Amino acid sequence: MTGSLLADTAPVWDDGRWTPLPTLHGDVSADAVVIGLGGSGLTLIEELLRRDERVIGIDAHDVAAGAAGRNGGFLLAGAYDFYHDAVRRYGRERARAIYAATLEEIPRIAEAAPGTVRPVGSKRIAANAAEIRDCREQLAMMQADGLPAEWYEGTDGVGLFIPTDGAFDPLTRCRMLAARARRDGATLFAKTRVDAIEGTRxxxxxxxxxxxxxFVAVDGKLETVLPELVGRVRTARLQMLACAPTAEVRIPCPVYYRGGYEYWQQLPDGRIALGGLRDHGGMEEWSLEPKPTATVQSALEAFLRSHIKVSAPVTHRWAACAAYTETGLPILEQVREHVWALGGYSGTGNVIGALCARAAVSAALDGDSAPAQRLFGESWSAKVTHGGWLAQ
Structure with a gap:
């Protein structure tokens, strides 16, 4: 099997009823421009409008056309790392602060996009004995810090149940946010690629x-919009598929497996949305090309049949680009005078991306660094870093 590209469908979330935004033609002006109309960018626009800013938002494709509308639909608390790993990596105080902030953000996401969120929790299912031990370590650390988590054993495996997590429709959520932003006065454009940022032009x-x-609120391909971030973020291709509605299994909440290399959920209509197996694609999956490949899609379909035990036909195959950082923490900084960068969510941007958006607006407009310091530590600074990490 080769890694040749396959035809890309719309994601399973797309109901086909969206009217594309217009394309920018001519010169325009505003107090702020937001580049990227995914979850982070639209949250930025929401926060800017609350401060009576005149806002223009643009996207190279359309609303949530990247990872924001083509992901697995998980709402997970915490950072990229499992909680006990985050404690080891960032220290207990920062790990706990990040987790607490994301717990607060999930209800805000649900409130802002009514009907898109299902508060059903999530499972981390261990793939082997070593992962079972790791799950026990995670459980012990979370319980010691008063964070909700339960030991789980069932027909689908052994691991953890996190009751505060959830599932949602990421594309519908972003389209609802975009429609409201336009009603509230923002001007949004699609198919409007950034050729260059010169000062604040x-x-x-x-x-x-x-x-x-x-505000550059781009996750995948962030380093192509802001070249000074080359080497600090790296774009990967994440692939998914979905099958026709099925009653062969009942999956009540999103599932992480093999440390997150596989992830799936069952939609209310019975369809299974499955993603992952990026490691099967090897180095080819560090790619700026958001197209499914035969290698990974073949592995995903085999997993659907052999592990999840579903024989329903595959109806959707899609991919998206997401940016990763070595630290596991996202980028949130002023990279040039009055130019802010947000991204590098390492495949977990649905919740943390919204938090970064709110923190960026607080720092840029209010001079309030507290929301960013809650995520990144007291040494976080809003000063221009010229490529340096925001929290040394």
Whole structure:
């Protein structure tokens, strides 16, 4: 089996009813421009509008056309690392602060997009004896810090149940946020690629945006928009598939398996959305090309049949690009004067991305670093870093 590219369908979340946004033609101006209309960018726009800013938002494709609308639909508390790993990596105080902030954010996401979130919890299922021991370590650390977690044993395996997590429809959520932003006065454009950012001027193929501040809320391919981040973020291709509705299994909540290399959920109509197995694709999956490949899709379909025990036909195959950082913590900093970068969520941006958006607006407009310091520590600074990490 080769890694040749396959035809890409719409993600399973797409109901086909969205009317694409217009494309920018001509020069425009605003107090702030937001580049990227995914979850982070749309949360940024929401926060800017609350401060009576004139806002323009643009996307190279359309609302949530990248990872924000093409992910697994998990709402998970915490950072990229499992909680006990985050404690070892960042220290107990910071790990706990990040987890607490994400726990607070999940209800806000549900409130902002009614009907898109199912508060059903999530499972981490161990793939072997070593992972069972690791799950016990995670459980002990979470319980010691008063975080909700339960030991789980069932027909689908052994591991943890996290009752505060959930499932959601990521694409519908973003489209709801975009529609509300437009009603509230934001001007949004699709198919508007950034050719360059010169000061706070954003150059696009058919017009220039003049703004007081620029927020680059792009996850996958962030390093192509802001070249100074090359080497600090790296873009990977994440692949998924979905099958027709089935009653062969009943999966009540999202499942992480093999440390997160496989993940799946069952939608209310019975369809299974399955992603992962990026390691089967090897180095080819460090890619800027958001197209499914035969190698990974073959492995996903085999997993659907042999592990999940579903024979329903595959109806959707899709991919998206997401950026990873060596630290597991996202990028949130002012990379140039009045130019802010948000991204590098390491495949877990649904909740942490919204938090970064709120923290960026608080720092940039209010001079309030507290939300960012809660995530990144007291040494976080809003000063221009010229490529340096935000929290030394």
């Amino acid at each position: 954003v150059l696009t193929p058919h017009g220039v945006i003049h703004a007081g501040r620029v």
